[in-house]
Every structure is written in structure tokens, then in C-alpha cells.
Amino acid sequence: MSTIAVLGTFDTKGEEHAYVAELIRERDHQVLLIDAGSLDPPTIVPDVPREELVAAVGADFTTFLKSRDRGEAVKIMSEGAAVVVAQLAAAKKVQGIISLGGGGGTAIGTTAMRALPVGFPKLMVSTLAASENVPTYIGVKDIVMMPSVVDVAGLNRVSRPLFANAAGAICGMVETVVPAAEDKPVIAASMFGNTTDCVNHAKDLLEAAGYEVLVFHATGTGGRTMESLIETGLVAGVLDLTITEWADEHVGGILGAGPTRLEAAAHAGVPTVIAPGCLDMVNFGEPDTVPAKFAGRTFYHHNPQVTLMRTSVDDCLALGKMIAGKINLSTGPVRVLLPRGGMSVISQPDGPFHDGVADEALFDTLKTHLRDDIAVEEFDCAINAPQFSKAAAKALLGMLGK
Numbered sequence: 001m002s003t004i005a006v007l008g009t010f011d012t013k014g015e016e017h018a019y020v021a022e023l024i025r026e027r028d029h030q031v032l033l034i035d036a037g038s039l040d041p042p043t044i045v046p047d048v049p050r051e052e053l054v055a056a057v058g059a060d061f062t063t064f065l066k067s068r069d070r071g072e073a074v075k076i077m078s079e080g081a082a083v084v085v086a087q088l089a090a091a092k093k094v095q096g097i098i099s100l101g102g103g104g105g106t107a108i109g110t111t112a113m114r115a116l117p118v119g120f121p122k123l124m125v126s127t128l129a130a131s132e133n134v135p136t137y138i139g140v141k142d143i144v145m146m147p148s149v150v151d152v153a154g155l156n157r158v159s160r161p162l163f164a165n166a167a168g169a170i171c172g173m174v175e176t177v178v179p180a181a182e183d184k185p186v187i188a189a190s191m192f193g194n195t196t197d198c199v200n201h202a203k204d205l206l207e208a209a210g211y212e213v214l215v216f217h218a219t220g221t222g223g224r225t226m227e228s229l230i231e232t233g234l235v236a237g238v239l240d241l242t243i244t245e246w247a248d249e250h251v252g253g254i255l256g257a258g259p260t261r262l263e264a265a266a267h268a269g270v271p272t273v274i275a276p277g278c279l280d281m282v283n284f285g286e287p288d289t290v291p292a293k294f295a296g297r298t299f300y301h302h303n304p305q306v307t308l309m310r311t312s313v314d315d316c317l318a319l320g321k322m323i324a325g326k327i328n329l330s331t332g333p334v335r336v337l338l339p340r341g342g343m344s345v346i347s348q349p350d351g352p353f354h355d356g357v358a359d360e361a362l363f364d365t366l367k368t369h370l371r372d373d374i375a376v377e378e379f380d381c382a383i384n385a386p387q388f389s390k391a392a393a394k395a396l397l398g399m400l401g402k
Contacts, residue, residue, distance in 0.1 A: 001028060001029060001030055002029050002030070002095040002096065002174045002175070003029065003030040003031070003032055003093060003094050003095060004024050004029050004030070004031055004032070004094065004095065004096040004097065004098060004121075004170055004171070004174060005031075005032045005034055005085060005088065005094040005096070005097040005098070006020060006021045006024070006031055006032065006033050006034065006097075006098055006099070007034040007036060007081060007085065007097060007098070007099040007108070007109055007112055008034075008035070008036060008037075008099050008100055008101060008105060008109070009035075009036050009037040009038070009077075009101065009104065009105050009108070010033070010035040010036075010037045010042035010043055010044050010046060011035075011037030011038070011039050011040040011041065011042055011043065012037065012039070012040075013100055013101060013105060013152055014037075014042060014043030014044040015043065015044075015154060015155060016100050016152055016154070016155065016159070016163060017033070017044065017100060018043075018044045019155055019160070019163055020098060020100065020163050020166060020167045021033060023163075023164055023167035023168070024098075024167050024170070024171055027167070027168070027171040027175075029171055029174065031047075032047045032048065032088070032093070032094055033045070033046040033047045033048070034046060034047070034048040034053075034081065034084065034085070035048065035049055035050045035053075036050060036053055036077040036078075036080075036081050036105075036108045037050055037077075038050065038064070038065075038070075038073035038074075038076075038077055039068075039070075039073075048084060050077070052080075052084060053076075053077055053080030053081055053083075053084055054076060054077075054080055055080075056079075056080040056083040056084050057076060057079045057080045057083060059076055059080075064076060070104070074104045074107050074108060077108050078107055078108045078111035078112070079111070081108055081109075081111060081112035082111050082112045082114070082115035083115070084112075085097060085112040085113075085115060085116065086112075086115040086116060089116050089117070089120060095120075095121070095174050096120070096121035096122070096123075096170050096171075096173055096174040097112065097113060097116070097120075097121070097122050097123070097170075098122075098123045098124075098125070098166060098167070098170040099112070099113075099123075099124050099125070100124075100125040100126075100148070100152045100163070100166070101124075101125075101126060101127075101152055102126070102127045102128070102151065102152055103127070103128065105126070105152065106124060106126040106127070106128050106137060107137070109124050109126075110124055110137040110138065110139075110143055113141060113143045114138075114139045114141045114143070116141070117232055118141060118142050118228070118229065118232065119142070121170060121173035121174050122141070122142065122143045122144060123143075123144045123146060123166060123169055123170045123173070124137070124143055124144065124145050124146065125146045125147075125148050125152070125162070125163065125166045126145055126146070126147070126148060126152075127147075127148050127151055127152060128145075129145040129146055129147040129148065130147050135221075139224070140221065140224045140225040140227075140228045141228070144169070144173075146162075146165075146166055146169070148162065149162060183212070184210055184211055184212040185210070185211050185212070185236040185237075185400075186211070186212050186213075186214060186234055186235050186236055187206055187211045187212070187213045187214070187235065187236060187237045187238065187239055187396070188213075188214050188216065188226050188229060188230060188235045188237075188238050188239070188240075189202070189203060189213055189214065189215045189216070189238070189239040189240070189241065190215075190216055190218050190222070190223065190226060190239070190240050190241060190242040190243065190277070191215050191216070191217060191218065191241070191242050192217065192218045192242045192244055192277065192278045192344075193302075193345075194277075194278050194281070194344035194345045194346060195241055195242045195277040195278060195344060195383055195384065196384075197384040197389070198241060198277070198383050198384045198385075198388060198389040198392070199215060199239070199241055199242065199389070201386055201389035201390070201393075202239055202241070202389040202390070202392050202393040203215065203239075205389075205390065205393035205394075205397075206239070206393050206396070206397070209393075209397055209402050210402075211236070211237070213239070214226075214229070218242045218243070218244050218245050218255070218257075218277075218278065219245075219255050220245055220248070220254070220255040220256055220257045221257075222245075222257075223245040223257030223258075223261050224257050224258060224261075226238075226264075227257070227260065227261060227263070227264040228264075230264035230265050230268060230270060231264050231268065233268070235265075235270055236270070236271075236400060237270060237271045237272065237273075237396050237399065237400050238265045238270055238271070238272040238273070238396075239272075239273055239392060239393070239396055240262070240265070240272055240273065240274045240275070241273070241274070241275040241277045241337075241383070241392060242275075242277035242278050243261070243262065243274065243275075243276060243277060243278075243279060243323065244277060244278030244279055244281060244283075245257035245261055246261060246262070246279065246319060246322065246323060247278070247279050247280075247281060247282045247311050247315070247319060248282055248283055249261065250315065250318060250319055250322060251282045251309075251311065251315055252282070252291065253282040253283040253284060253309070254283055254284055254285060255283040261326070262274075262323065262326035262327065262329075263326060263329060265330070265332075265334075266326065266327065266329035266330040266331065266332075266334070267329065267331065268331075268332070269330075269331040269332030270332055271332055271333045271334070271396060271399035271400055272330070272332070272333070272334045272335075272396075272399075273334075273335050273336075273337060273392050273395045273396045273399075274327060274334065274335070274336050274337070275336070275337045275338070275339060275343075275383060275388075275392065276323070276338065276339075276343050276362060276363075276366070277343055277344065277383050278343060278344045279311060279316070279319055279323075279343055279362060280310060280311055280342075280343045280344050280346070280347040280353045280355070280358070280359070281300075281308040281309065281310065281311065281344065281346075281347075281353065282308065282309040282310075282311060282315075283306065283307075283308060283309075284306075284307045284308075284309060285305060285306065285307065286304065286305055286307065287299075287301065287307050289307070290307055290309065294309060297309050297310065297312070298310035298352070298353065298355075300346055300352050300353060308346075308353075310347075310353045310355060310358070311358060311362075312358060313355075313357055313358045313361045315358075316358045316359070316361040316362035316365070317361050317362070317365050319362060319365075320361065320362045320363070320364070320365025320366040320368075320369065321365055321366075321369050323366060324365070324366050324368075324369035324370045325369065327370060327371075327374060328369075328370065328371045328374070330374070333399040334374055335374070335375045335376075335377065335395045335399070336366070336370065336374060336375070336376045336377070337376075337377050337378075337379065337388065337391060337392055337395065338363050338366075338376065338377070338378045338379065339379050339381060339382055339383040339385070339388050340359070340363070340378055340379060340380055340381075341379070341380060341381040341382040341383075341385065342354065342359075342382035342383060343359065343383055344383065345382075345384060347359070348382045363378075377391070377395070379391065
């Protein structure tokens with residue numbers, strides 16, 4: 001018998017959560033009621049009271065109650081719920097989670113769900129499930145967002161069947177047994193259209209050596225997802241040959257992956273091979289979306305919706321120092337490979353983004369600021385050359401003891 005956490009603000013949404021909880025029990029599952037309310041007393045008796053959520057983040061409950069600041073209450077309850085739910089899941093006391101809510105409830109519920117590992121059943125019934133902010137609530141986790149259609153404000157002829165469907169959905173997820181498979185050690189790899197040949201060739205070599213390679217597209221979300229997966233401890237090695245998201249993060253493009261990109265493997269000590277794939281480009285949308293301050297720079301129209309801008313010498317100087325700082329955090333084996341013949345398809349000799357001076361600025365600055373014990377290998381070829389991808393795969397396999 002599985003236990004499903006039902007998380008919500010029981011001072012205002014207790015009736016709805018009680019209804020869902022009863023339907024879950026009818027499917028022969030246990031329920032753990034977690035109260036994240038902050039205003040009036042709960043309308044149903046929780047198994048985990050709101051005091052525990054407040055205490056989980058070191059806040060004083062009496063002070064918390066007196067403040068009556070809704071924004072601060074949502075923040076504290078979100079953080080507290082994340083801590084408590086993650087602990088319950090780690091201790092295998094819950095096997096799934098469901099929550100119902102409007103703006104505040106969705107913020108609390110999805111914050112808690114983002115603290116759970118990929119594959120853990122998560123369902124959020126929300127008034128915001130069809131809004132443009134859905135990616136913010138989901139982050140890089142597998143949260144199922146289900147539209148509430150009407151406000152989560154009591155039971156009626158629309159909400160009852162919808163909440164019943166939600167209860168059935170979370171039960172179905174918990175009841176599902178993943179078919180057995182021969183799991184191989186996992187390698188996470190980063191790729192972009194301009195490094196596809198390189199990564200695909202290396203992937204073939206790694207798979208031939210007995211690894212399963214998961215490729216993440218370096219679009220911001222892809223980089224954050226890869227970092228999140230590395231943090232779970234499921235990844236044996238990282239082939240990070242496309243770190244273009246750092247160019248967007250620093251210069252101001254649309255595909256930045258946040259300031260912690262490159263840190264997960266470094267902190268976890270996971271064997272990693274890094275190359276500056278596509279650091280020659282910053283991504284924007286249609287041409288008229290490029291900020292006016294970049295007038296006069298070199299551009300390449302990848303397609304009608306994507307405009308690429310060449311990183312300048314100054315950009316590359318800054319990027320070299322910043323990336324070296326991230327790599328220097330490494331607690332495990334790491335190697336850096338530099339393709340002097342071009343960091344992408346379009347920066348090869350005679351390509352529209354070829355700029356030897358900018359490339360040298362990046363490479364030299366990177367080498368200057370790296371720790372002395374971090375090996376750097378340079379190649380007189382482009383990143384997509386077979387010899388480069390073969391060297392990258394070989395370097396990673398060597399660190400993995402193959």
C-alpha cells in the first residue's frame with residue numbers, strides 16, 4: 001500500500017483536499033495530509049501541521065502568525081513544504097504528491113514538488129495551469145499541471161468530477177510499475193545544432209563502451225535539466241561539449257541556463273570533459289527582438305525565428321575567466337578540450353562567425369585562470385571533426401576507468 005501526500009492550504013481549501021483524500025483512500029492508498037495554510041485555523045485535521053513547515057525553515061511560528069503578510073507567508077510555506085516533502089520522500093514515507101490551488105497554493109505546491117526527484121509522481125491541479133507562467137512553476141521537474149477550469153473554491157458540478165479525475169491520476173501514477181530493463185551507467189551530454197556531429201559521434205563511441213548517453217539540448221532549460229539530473233547522483237560521467245548557455249547568460253541572450261551552470265558535476269565530483277562548444281554565439285529571437293545596444297555586431301540568421309550574434313573579444317575574455325572559475329570548483333576528475341579550428345559549424349575557417357582573435361582571447365584567458373592541476377588539450381581542428389569527438393569520448397572513458 002502506497003502513501004500519497006495531499007498538500008494544501010487547509011484554512012481555505014480544506015474541503016477540496018479532503019474530497020481528493022477520500023477518493024484516494026477508496027483506491028486503497030494511505031493519505032498524508034500536509035497543511036500549508038497561514039491565516040485561519042485548518043478546516044480539516046492534518047497529519048503534518050503548518051507549524052512543522054514553518055519550523056523546517058527556522059522561522060518562529062508565533063511571529064509568523066502575527067505578521068499576516070500573505071506574500072511572506074507563501075514564501076515561508078513554500079520553502080518549508082519543500083524541506084518537509086523532500087524529507088518524507090527520501091525516507092520513503094510518501095510515494096506521490098498532489099495539491100490543489102490558485103496562485104498561492106500553486107506556488108507552494110510546485111515549490112515542494114520541485115524538491116522531489118524526477119520520476120516521483122507529482123500532480124498540481126491549478127487555476128494557472130493554462131497560463132504563460134507554467135514553465136516557472138514546473139522548472140526542470142516532471143510536474144503534471146492540470147487545469148482546474150473553475151476556481152478551486154468548493155465542490156460543484158464542474159469541480160467534483162475534475163478533482164475525482166485528479167485523484168485517479170495520482171493513484172494511477174503511484175500504482176504504475178516501471179518495466180524491468182537492463183540499466184547501463186548514464187552519461188549526460190550537452191548538444192546544440194552546431195555541435196550535433198561532434199556529440200553524436202562521441203555518443204556512438206560511449207554507447208559502444210557500455211554506457212547510456214542522455215543528450216540535453218543547450219537551450220537554457222536543457223542545461224538546467226542536465227544539471228538537475230547530475231545532482232540526483234544518477235550520472236556516472238558528463239560530456240559537456242556545448243556550453244553556449246554561458247554566452248547567453250553573460251551577454252544577455254535568451255537561452256541562459258542560470259549562474260550555476262557547470263556547477264553540479266564540479267560539486268559532485270563526477271568525471272567531466274568540457275569543450276567551449278558554441279561559445280561563439282549568443283541567441284536571440286527574430287531580428288527585431290535583438291536589443292539596439294548590439295547594433296553593429298556580427299549576426300547570422302539561423303532561421304526566421306532565431307538570430308545568432310557573434311561573441312566579441314571582450315565577451316570572450318569575460319567568458320574565459322567566468323568558465324575557468326566554474327571548472328575550478330571541480331572536486332573530481334575533469335579535462336578541458338579546445339578546438340582551435342572552430343567552436344561551431346559557423347565559426348570554422350571561412351564561416352560567417354570565424355574570428356580567430358576572439359577565439360584566442362577565450363582560449364588564452366581560460367587556460368590562464370584554470371587551476372594548474374586541470375589538464376587542457378588543444379586540437380588543430382573544428383569541434384565537429386571526428387578526431388575531436390573521438391578524443392572527447394576517449395578522455396571521458398579514461399576517467400571512468402575504461
